[in-house]
Structure formats: C-alpha cells, structure tokens
Amino acid sequence: xxxxxxxxxxxxxxxxxxxxxxxxxxxxxxxxxxxxxxxxxxxxxxxxxxxxxxxxxxxxxxxxxxxxxxxxxxxxxxxxxxxxxxxxxxxxxxxxxxxxxxxxxxxxxxxxxxxxxxxxxxxxxx
Amino acid sequence: xxxxxxxxxxxxxxxxxxxxxxxxxxxxxxxxxxxxxxxxxxxxxxxxxxxxxxxxxxxxxxxxxxxxxxxxxxxxxxxxxxxxxxxxxxxxxxxxxxxxxxxxxxxxxxxxxxxxxxxxxxxxxx
Amino acid sequence: xxxxxxxxxxxxxxxxxxxxxxxxxxxxxxxxxxxxxxxxxxxxxxxxxxxxxxxxxxxxxxxxxxxxxxxxxxxxxxxxxxxxxxxxxxxxxxxxxxxxxxxxxxxxxxxxxxxxxxxxxxxxxx
Numbered sequence: 518x519x520x521x522x523x524x525x526x527x528x529x530x531x532x533x534x535x536x537x538x539x540x541x542x543x544x545x546x547x548x549x550x551x552x553x554x555x556x557x558x559x560x561x562x563x564x565x566x567x568x569x570x571x572x573x574x575x576x577x578x579x580x581x582x583x584x585x586x587x588x589x590x591x592x593x594x595x596x597x598x599x600x601x602x603x604x605x606x607x608x609x610x611x612x613x614x615x616x617x618x619x620x621x622x623x624x625x626x627x628x629x630x631x632x633x634x635x636x637x638x639x640x641x642x643x
Numbered sequence: 644x645x646x647x648x649x650x651x652x653x654x655x656x657x658x659x660x661x662x663x664x665x666x667x668x669x670x671x672x673x674x675x676x677x678x679x680x681x682x683x684x685x686x687x688x689x690x691x692x693x694x695x696x697x698x699x700x701x702x703x704x705x706x707x708x709x710x711x712x713x714x715x716x717x718x719x720x721x722x723x724x725x726x727x728x729x730x731x732x733x734x735x736x737x738x739x740x741x742x743x744x745x746x747x748x749x750x751x752x753x754x755x756x757x758x759x760x761x762x763x764x765x766x767x768x769x
Numbered sequence: 770x771x772x773x774x775x776x777x778x779x780x781x782x783x784x785x786x787x788x789x790x791x792x793x794x795x796x797x798x799x800x801x802x803x804x805x806x807x808x809x810x811x812x813x814x815x816x817x818x819x820x821x822x823x824x825x826x827x828x829x830x831x832x833x834x835x836x837x838x839x840x841x842x843x844x845x846x847x848x849x850x851x852x853x854x855x856x857x858x859x860x861x862x863x864x865x866x867x868x869x870x871x872x873x874x875x876x877x878x879x880x881x882x883x884x885x886x887x888x889x890x891x892x893x894x895x
Binding site: 519523530532533536549552553570574 | 689690697
Binding site: 648653655656659675678679703707 | 813834862869877881884885890894
C-alpha cells in the first residue's frame with residue numbers, strides 16, 4: 518500500500534466528480550458551451566472546480582516532493598486534510614459563497630505546509 | 644526510450660500548441676487581454692485550451708502514478724488515446740461546440756482509467 | 770540539497786503569492802465571488818494567476834522529466850529563468866497588459882526548452 522499515491526488519486530477522483538458536476542450544471546442552468554457565465558448557480562459549481570484546479574496544480578507536486586523527505590504517513594495525513602477541506606469548500610460554496618472560508622483554509626493550509634516541508638527537505642537534503 | 648515520458652511530453656507539446664492558438668485567436672477576433680470573452684470564435688479556442696488544462700492536471704499525475712504499478716507499454720498506450728482524443732476534441736469544438744462529445748469521451752476516459760489503475764495499484768501494493 | 774525540488778517549490782510559492790493577491794484584489798476592486806470579471810484592475814491580477822497556472826501545468830512535469838535525463842544544475846537553472854520571467858510578467862501585466870511580452874517570453878521559453886529536452890532525453894534513452 519502506497520498511502521501517498523492513494524491520497525493523490527482520491528484527490529483526483531474528487532476533482533473529476535467536481536468536473537462532472539459542472540457538466541450537470543450546464544444542463545440544469547441552461548449555460549451552453551463555450552459560455553461559463555450567465556447563471557449564478559452554474560458559476561458556483563464552475564468556481565468550485567476551477568478553485569480546486571488552482572490548488573491541485575500546487576498540491577500534487579508538493580505532496581510528492583514532500584514525500585521524498587518526510588515519512589509517507591505524515592505526508593499522506595496532510596494530504597487527507599486537503600481532501601476533507603475541498604469537500605467542505607464545495608458544499609459551502611454551493612450553499613452560500615461567503616461561507617466557503619473554513620473549507621478554503623482547510624485546503625490551502627495543507628498545500629502551504631507541503632510546499633514549505635518539501636522546500637525545507639530539499640534545502641537540508643534530508 | 645521511455646514511452647511514458649514521451650507520451651507525457653507530447654501531451655504537453657499539444658497543450659502548448661493549443662495555448663499558442665489562443666494567442667493567435669486574440670489577434671484574429673480582436674479580444675485584448677485581460678478579456679477572455681466577447682467573441683464566440685475566440686471563446687471556443689480558449690475553452691479548448693482551458694478544458695485541456697483541466698484534464699492535464701489529472702492526466703499527468705495519474706499517468707506517472709499508474710506507471711509505477713503497471714507495464715509502461717499499456718500505460719503509454721492509454722496516454723496516447725488521450726492525445727488523439729484531445730486532437731478530435733479541439734477540431735470538433737472549433738467547428739461546432741455541440742459535436743465535441745466523442746473527443747471529450749476519448750480524453751476523459753483515459754484519465755479515469757489511469758486514476759483508477761493507479762489507485763488499484765497503490766492499494767494492492769503491486 | 771536538491772536544486773530541482775527547490776526551484777519547483779519556489780515556483781509554487783510564487784504561484785501561491787499570485788493567488789493570495791487575487792484574494793486581495795477581490796476586496797480592493799469589490800469583485801465578489803463567484804464573479805471573476807467586472808473590474809479591469811481585478812482582471813489583471815486574476816489573469817496573472819491564471820496564466821501562471823496555465824504554464825505551471827507544463828513547467829513542473831517537464832522540469833522533473835528533464836531532470837531524469839540532464840544534469841540537475843542545468844535543469845534547475847532553466848527553471849530559475851521561469852521564476853524570474855513570471856515575476857517580470859506579473860509586474861508588467863499589472864502596470865500595462867500590453868507590456869507583458871518580455872516576461873511572457875522569459876517564462877514560456879524555459880517551459881518549451883524543458884519539454885523538448887525531456888522529449889529528446891526520453892527518445893534517446895540517455
């Protein structure tokens with residue numbers, strides 16, 4: 518069992534679900550491609566996917582880089598917080614965008630921790 | 644020869660071409676930065692790049708993770724389908740957005756297969 | 770010390786700063802989520818983050834793939850040019866979008882060099 522790969526792939530599955538929900542929201546709110554605006558309900562679902570994309574670009578390389586220097590269990594644990602944070606973020610954003618703070622912090626904080634942990638590891642050459 | 648790296652880099656070259664085409668479309672349709680809307684023709688070219696970006700974020704980590712558990716030839720083969728799917732998607736989207744289905748399925752399916760294959764590999768610890 | 774990981778993590782930190790600046794610009798220009806348009810000043814800051822995201826998706830996998838075939842010092846050096854290019858790009862874009870050319874070239878060129886270098890390495894099997 519490779520805990521880091523499992524966390525990485527679960528984060529990607531979650532992201533693919535967010536992407537599928539954008540497709541569903543296109544139909545529900547009548548927003549035809551290539552438009553990505555026009556209905557607040559659609560835009561919320563779309564922004565959840567986009568914001569997750571924005572974070573994944575940093576999360577995944579930092580997760581794997583950190584795992585080269587620190588124990589896999591700790592790194593995977595921090596990664597799991599990211600997934601929980603994203604789930605809270607998605608639920609809150611769709612209900613009321615102004616309430617997305619907690620979920621956002623719980624997903625940006627793990628990214629920051631992993632980037633800094635990997636940077637320290639790479640500098641110290643542990 | 645490393646088939647997985649070759650497929651990954653060819654997918655990135657294709658993506659860089661899509662990006663260059665967005666630059667070209669800015670001139671052709673008169674859409675000045677920072678705007679990304681205002682002309683349907685521009686938006687189609689832009690959405691091709693963005694949708695490819697959305698998939699690459701999952702495709703590349705899943706490709707490399709799957710390659711840690713399964714034979715490189717199979718993994719690279721699934722990756723090659725992704726590139727063909729993206730080419731069909733781009734051509735269809737620019738001609739008529741509603742016809743992008745086939746290319747989309749041929750590019751999202753390989754991503755899904757690779758994520759699940761990597762997840763199974765990571766859980767079974769092959 | 771791992772020069773490639775250091776460059777990769779510094780590029781991610783720079784990207785996280787660009788992301789934080791988007792949050793700040795939402796307040797400054799009064800653009801409430803989920804909107805990402807409505808104020809030129811906000812859109813410039815947002816486009817800097819998005820364009821960096823668009824490049825990072827190619828930059829990071831290409832950086833690591835190139836490092837499998839070429840000396841880490843050269844690869845990290847090319848990566849450092851990317852970070853400088855992004856800093857110039859961000860400053861120019863926010864001052865005047867039409868002056869972003871130099872910074873853009875200095876960040877897209879390293880990406881292209883790394884993708885081609887990795888591709889050559891993967892084909893030759895160095």
